[in-house]
Amino acid sequence: xxSALRNxxxxxxxxxxxxxxxxxxxVDFERQLIQLNAKRYPGQDQHHPVWVVVSATNIPDRTxxxxxxQESCTPWLIRxxxxxxRIGADFMVVTCNTAHAFYEQVQPNLAIPWLHLMxxxxxxxxxxxxxCSQIGILATDGTVRSQLYEHSLRYQGxxxxxxxxxxxxxxxxxxxxxxxQWGIKSTGDRVAPLAHEALAAAIEVLKDQGAQLIIxxxxxxxxxxxxxxxxxxxxVDPLEVAAQTTINLAWGIEQLGILPLQNSAS
Numbered sequence: 215x216x217s218a219l220r221n222x223x224x225x226x227x228x229x230x231x232x233x234x235x236x237x238x239x240x241v242d243f244e245r246q247l248i249q250l251n252a253k254r255y256p257g258q259d260q261h262h263p264v265w266v267v268v269s270a271t272n273i274p275d276r277t278x279x280x281x282x283x284q285e286s287c288t289p290w291l292i293r294x295x296x297x298x299x300r301i302g303a304d305f306m307v308v309t310c311n312t313a314h315a316f317y318e319q320v321q322p323n324l325a326i327p328w329l330h331l332m333x334x335x336x337x338x339x340x341x342x343x344x345x346c347s348q349i350g351i352l353a354t355d356g357t358v359r360s361q362l363y364e365h366s367l368r369y370q371g372x373x374x375x376x377x378x379x380x381x382x383x384x385x386x387x388x389x390x391x392x393x394x395q396w397g398i399k400s401t402g403d404r405v406a407p408l409a410h411e412a413l414a415a416a417i418e419v420l421k422d423q424g425a426q427l428i429i430x431x432x433x434x435x436x437x438x439x440x441x442x443x444x445x446x447x448x449x450v451d452p453l454e455v456a457a458q459t460t461i462n463l464a465w466g467i468e469q470l471g472i473l474p475l476q477n478s479a480s
Contacts, residue, residue: 225263226466230303230326232294234269235276235310236399239433239453242440243309246457254461263464266301270294276312277356288319295324305329305463305470307456311353311431315360327470332366334459335429335452340370343427343448350425350447351376352387352416354432363431375425383419386412391434398434405438413438417445 229247233240248262255261273291274284291313295306306328308314314331321328339349349372351363364374377384390413391397396406413435417428428449430436436453439445462468 224466225464227304227463227470228302229263229265229460229464230295230298230301230306231265231267232270232291232298232306232308232313233267234271235273235308235313236434237269237271238403238437239309240267240269242433242437243307243453243457246454247460250457250461263461265460265464266298266303268294268297273313276310276315277354280312280315280356280359286316287313288316291316291320292323295320295326295328299324299326307460309433309453311362311433311452312356312360314362315356329456329459330366331452331456332362333369335450335455336363336366336370336372338455339367339427339429339450340372343450346427346448347371348373348375348424348426350417350420350423350428351431352413352420352428352435354391355379355384355388357431358384363429375420375423377416377419383416386416387432387435390416390438391432398438403437403441405441409438410442413442414445417447421447 231240231243251262274287276287278284279287298306303326305326308328311331317328317330339346349367351374353363358376358379364376367374377387389397390409392399394400396408398405398409420428425447428445428447430439430449430451433453436451439449439451459468463470
């Protein structure tokens with residue numbers, strides 16, 4: 215770690231956050247970092263770890279990129295990951311679920327590890343919710359199509375339940391995120407009633423299919439669920455899981471070499 219960026223002598227790693235996907239995702243993630251760290255080390259500003267952020271709002275839409283409707287996100291993710299690397303980050307967190315579909319193309323081009331949200335979340339569920347084996351997934355079409363959570367959950371012995379591409383319920387999730395008038399990308403940190411209703415309806419479908427727990431598998435959904443009443447099932451926010459891991463890595467409580475860094479796709 216470059217000495218110029220080192221905070222307290224106990225900080226052993228500098229997190230690099232690739233945000234801007236969408237524009238609120240890294241803001242909510244940083245809020246979680248601050249809140250989690252303050253519970254452990256209340257007091258001075260200097261008791262918070264140093265981290266670096268790139269708000270990469272010009273990366274093409276991940277879902278459209280995967281569908282071949284926009285250019286590939288791979289070179290953009292590599293460029294910004296290398297930017298974080300040059301600044302002094304020791305590992306990278308990308309605050310976008312769908313971006314992880316490009317993980318295997320991006321990671322070999324970086325000298326620092328990219329923490330894999332799906333692997334971290336699946337391990338967390340297995341450990342912290344041992345009685346939940348049927349896991350519902352709310353995510354974009356791109357994440358569902360790429361089977362990102364399905365691979366990681368199955369690797370942990372869990373059963374994924376996702377909405378079918380093209381179904382009414384999956385379209386409700388997409389509308390809650392992308393609708394030009396009331397989708398979360400349009401309304402920011404205010405969740406419109408129609409978005410709330412759409413998500414509630416989709417959750418009911420997952421519940422009817424046997425889901426015992428819900429993954430908020432899109433960072434806009436993480437933002438929404440943190441501002442809405444409980445969704446009717448236990449839910450896990452992958453950003454919160456990643457935030458806890460990030461704090462632990464920064465202070466040396468966990469080590470990079472023993473994390474589940476995308477060992478599940480094979």
